[in-house]
Amino acid sequence: MNIATKNPIGSSDSPLGVVGGGQLAQMLGEAAKLRDIEIIVQTSTKDDPAVAIATDYILAKSDDIEGISKLVQRCLCVTFENEWLNIEALNTFDKKGAFFLPSLTSLSPLIDKISQRTLLSELSIPGPSWLPLSSNQLANSKLPIGWQFPLMAKASRGGYDGKGTRVINGFNELEKLIKSTNPEEWLVECWVTFEHELALVASRDFNGKVRTFPLVETHQNKQICDWVLAPATVSHEVEMMAYNIAASLLVELNYIGVLAIEFFYGTQGLLVNEIAPRTHNSAHFSIEACTSSQFDQQVCIAAGLPVPDPKLISPGALMVNLLGLPEGKTQSIEQRLSKLRSCDGVHVHWYGKQLETPGRKLGHATVLLKESDSLLRRDEAIRSLKMIRSIWPSIESDLV
Numbered sequence: 001m002n003i004a005t006k007n008p009i010g011s012s013d014s015p016l017g018v019v020g021g022g023q024l025a026q027m028l029g030e031a032a033k034l035r036d037i038e039i040i041v042q043t044s045t046k047d048d049p050a051v052a053i054a055t056d057y058i059l060a061k062s063d064d065i066e067g068i069s070k071l072v073q074r075c076l077c078v079t080f081e082n083e084w085l086n087i088e089a090l091n092t093f094d095k096k097g098a099f100f101l102p103s104l105t106s107l108s109p110l111i112d113k114i115s116q117r118t119l120l121s122e123l124s125i126p127g128p129s130w131l132p133l134s135s136n137q138l139a140n141s142k143l144p145i146g147w148q149f150p151l152m153a154k155a156s157r158g159g160y161d162g163k164g165t166r167v168i169n170g171f172n173e174l175e176k177l178i179k180s181t182n183p184e185e186w187l188v189e190c191w192v193t194f195e196h197e198l199a200l201v202a203s204r205d206f207n208g209k210v211r212t213f214p215l216v217e218t219h220q221n222k223q224i225c226d227w228v229l230a231p232a233t234v235s236h237e238v239e240m241m242a243y244n245i246a247a248s249l250l251v252e253l254n255y256i257g258v259l260a261i262e263f264f265y266g267t268q269g270l271l272v273n274e275i276a277p278r279t280h281n282s283a284h285f286s287i288e289a290c291t292s293s294q295f296d297q298q299v300c301i302a303a304g305l306p307v308p309d310p311k312l313i314s315p316g317a318l319m320v321n322l323l324g325l326p327e328g329k330t331q332s333i334e335q336r337l338s339k340l341r342s343c344d345g346v347h348v349h350w351y352g353k354q355l356e357t358p359g360r361k362l363g364h365a366t367v368l369l370k371e372s373d374s375l376l377r378r379d380e381a382i383r384s385l386k387m388i389r390s391i392w393p394s395i396e397s398d399l400v
Contacts (some may be wrong), residue, residue, distance in 0.1 A: 007361075014302065015055060016032055016077055017041075017072065017077065017349070019041075019062050020041065021042070021044070022082075023353075025050050025283070026049040027262070028293045028298060029075065031042070031051055035237045035300070039374045041056075042064075042071045044061045046061070050081075062082070063089070065089055065276045069093070077101055077302045079100070084158055087104055087107065087108050090104055097374065101256055101302050102255050102257040107256070110275050113159075115156075118198050125249070128189040128190050128273075129147065132186070134183035137199050139160070139178060141171045141174070147190055150168060151174070151191060153188050169362055174188075192265065192266070195266045197220060197273070198215055198263040199216050199260060200213070200242045201286075203282035203307070204256055205256065206304070208251070211310055213283050214232070216228045217232040218282050221394050221395055228284070228285060229317075230317045231312070234265065236268070238270055249275070254301070257277075257302070258279050259277050268342075281364075287349070287366060289313060289314055290312055291308055315366075316393070318367045320364060321363075321364050322364055322365060322392050323359055324357045330393055339393060345384075347365065347366045347368075349366070367379055367388075369384075
């Protein structure tokens with residue numbers, strides 16, 4: 001088995017460096033604090049969520065070379081909150097002995113959606129049929145045999161929560177996209193009709209052991225994750241295929257750390273939608289619902305500590321995102337938070353962001369589910385969802 005050749009930190013006396021200061025870095029910092037590990041974050045503003053939990057911070061954008069230089073000098077291991085990275089610039093530090101987790105070699109094929117799709121095709125891992133927007137076939141206003149509109153166009157980098165995506169309904173819209181963008185930085189996929197959107201978060205340690213969280217159902221609203229149900233109510237065969245895909249990718253990439261995979265499931269079977277080389281919104285439930293959260297997994301691996309198995313401690317869990325709402329359309333943040341925090345069994349995580357804008361992820365709430373039967377548990381989850389949404393609505397068309 002091909003495992004990492006470099007050694008991890010191996011000591012909780014060494015601070016963990018984190019590039020990024022948002023809520024993922026904040027929750028990583030909270031997990032590190034429970035392990036008595038200090039973290040130093042590199043972030044663009046001192047108001048970012050992770051600054052309050054960090055031991056110290058470096059004020060610099062994630063692609064700022066001087067900031068990275070300061071971070072690697074102070075930390076034996078540096079990890080990343082997101083995949084918007086300049087691998088070429090980071091390689092300079094890697095060659096000088098800086099230790100990044102995951103490794104830059106593992107990250108390189110995953111920071112770009114085009115290289116992701118190329119990797120999946122090479123490994124014969126199922127995904128939507130796709131072409132680069134720069135393809136001559138598309139430029140000549142032709143679609144491959146079997147393709148039809150609508151299509152989904154995606155920016156190869158920087159897209160999240162519906163940003164960097166466009167639905168293409170015909171050749172006129174396709175031509176406009178080609179003319180208005182750099183076609184080298186976009187891809188086009190066949191439209192996928194699905195029954196479920198699923199997600200799986202997994203980790204791999206320095207011994208090559210792969211651990212997985214439960215496969216979950218994710219529910220989107222306006223292309224932003226609205227709520228997550230764990231575990232997903234799908235067949236054992238679907239679960240095993242998802243786990244096998246995750247393990248195959250982790251081993252093929254010699255990937256060390258936490259990784260998330262989003263799936264479509266429907267008449268075409270299980271298809272990989274996107275890969276995120278980091279902790280992920282779909283596994284926030286693990287903070288309360290598992291013996292080791294996704295953030296704890298990353299911290300333990302980075303620090304060279306024994307990595308626990310992330311087992312569910314309840315039959316299931318519901319995670320609900322608390323998104324920014326339009327001004328004047330609902331109660332104040334303080335009123336909403338006060339009501340949520342007074343609800344029995346609702347664990348509220350507030351990210352401390354200063355500005356509420358529609359659709360912005362401001363926090364999340366988790367409810368541990370008690371029903372062992374999957375159908376009864378789903379009903380239980382829907383009741384809890386309705387209760388939370390009665391206090392903190394989702395971004396619905398009648399609110400905007």
